[in-house]
Amino acid sequence: MSEDTGVWAYAITEDEHLSGPEGEPVELSWLTGVGEAKVRTTAAGGLTVLVSDVSLAEYGEAALRANLEDLDWLDEVAREHHYVIDAAARLFPLLPVRLATVYSGDAAVCAALTANGAQLRGALRRVGGRVEWGVKAYAAPEGEPAREATAQEGTAREAGAPVSAPSPDEGEPNTSGGAGLAYLRRRRQQLTAAREGKAAAVSGARAVHAELAAKAGDTRLHPPQSGQLSRVRLPMLLNAAYLLDAAGSVTFTAAVAGQATAHPELRIELTGPWPPYSFVGPDDDEADDEH
């Protein structure tokens, strides 16, 4: 390994998964990773890592510090990294490696494998071959059911149209105060409705998570996403990942669709199936979930 080259790691699997039924090796030479480098393997202690050689001028310590803050660079590298993991995860059980894990050479990779062998094997048993589904829930935008009724009611009243089901405090005849007071009352009702709509969306998101968590092997909560990055301006109320056996995916995605129908106060989005990125973490994550 030359001094200006490092080793980028994508995924870890057990040696046995890299042989077909006849003992023939699984073909990986078609895979390319970051910087379009060829993916290869290196192994130690029964574990194999998918790696590629990278130039330290672009992927070394100092360069990574700068490049990771460049969203265009990050976008490209994240996709190249994901491509290798996603393609390989369709072929055999694996653990995705976090983005930007670079070693000084194969010897360093093998030393890290050996030092963490038991933990890695444990994680592989837990998540290897399983998939992750992402579910995001937003408060439904104005104009969708929860808020629409309020807006229409206000408009109808302004035009003097009859209101079929007046609420107690709004239904009183407007005997004093004139237009100004009527406006304030309407405004107050709108704010109350907005607050109630938001509260309904929050409890709806909790209910969705509880329903889906009951159908999944494990769950993880991600922080709400930046609206600027996602280009969604709605408040994000849930950003969760659910771990499923590949065979459980159909039932699970049907359950997500059912939740979307049952909760018109929410906009629900499903992503996946992903390799089990969110579930490889140390056990202390599990303390945050469900307990």
Add this chain to the structure above:
Amino acid sequence: MTKPMTNTERPRSSLATAGYPAQRVSLVDLLDRVLAGGVVVTGEITLSIADVDLVVVSLRALLTSVSALTDPAVGREGPEREWPERE
């Protein structure tokens, strides 16, 4: 974070499905996973892992704070991982 993103995917219905077979995933969903997920296997001669973690933390803090500033919505008051698990 002022640089415009190339990702233009937006929800079109109440249930938008990205998936089989792989469709272009949105960057923000990908970053949730590759920056915060994935196994971290450190060794004595792993380059820069601590520094990269710091960069990733600052990047995530930046991305999250944009959201928090523009949308002080419900469910943001606690530490990020505690909601909505606590009833």
